[in-house]
Amino acid sequence: MRVLGVDPGLTRCGVGVVEGVAGRPLTMLGVGVVRTPADAELGDRLVAVERGIQQWLDEYRPECVAVERVFSQHNVRTVMGTAQASAVAMLCAARRGIPVALHTPSEVKAAVTGSGRADKAQVGAMVTRLLRLGAPPKPADAADALALAICHIWRAPAQNRLQQAVALHTAHATKGRTA
């Protein structure tokens, strides 16, 4: 499975591509940051994010895009830009028919470090180890994007089993009603 992780942001949007399956060593294919100038018009910044995400989709052709789920509760100042950048990333993926998965920051931290309250340095250290890199990816947004992709690869089997169970249950229930 090849996943593009996106840590959404207007000033810095982290992007990272990881390939692999749960239970096997993972491979990083690419990592980077899409940047837009803080003094540009908001609409133009969104266009720049779109162009950047599309270049990553064109180059790596991921089977899934994993985006950080944005909450409005914390960090009121930056949350709007984050929500808007995440919308652009989801839109780019959905337009191509690529499935989009959302993971919360604590799900991502728990997946790669074992703790949902791990700090940035811990996440960076584990991403470095899990992908067998020479040094933690900089900036933190790039490391976070890789962590999102790793989280998705590891959580996907469990999510698929859950979906299958729900589908099976629904099928049985329908059968019961029509019998």
Add this chain to the structure above:
Amino acid sequence: MRVLGVDPGLTRCGVGVVEGVAGRPLTMLGVGVVRTPADAELGDRLVAVERGIQQWLDEYRPECVAVERVFSQHNVRTVMGTAQASAVAMLCAARRGIPVALHTPSEVKAAVTGSGRADKAQVGAMVTRLLRLGAPPKPADAADALALAICHIWRAPAQNRLQQAVALHTAHATKGRTA
């Protein structure tokens, strides 16, 4: 001046086109709502909003798009969807080089009713009167989109004068420095 007003939302995104200049009677050219199913995937809903906005841009070719400025403070539950839908609207406009203007809900209410704390009914009544309609546009999102467009047409001259004053001041300051 022809303005497309957008009251952003995922379930109902209000859209309305108003033509005119400040100080003269205004004309409504079109009003409607772009709807997306609440049970669809978020990415697919954003694609549907994009398609809807693009149809309005294609049909009416506005010179400006006025979008409600989203705040994260109030109504935490729906604000993310609103921010995401507004990002799609701004993206569609900016991609075509159409200027995007943001107005806060209280600016819009103050522009059309005289009070920044007017309720929905009051805004609907004034939109009906100002555009000489037979009845208030339904749903409220459609009326709000028209109110945004009206607000923009009325505020634009003041905003332009402000921008000109700032530009003039900057030019003088630069001249002063280089002299």
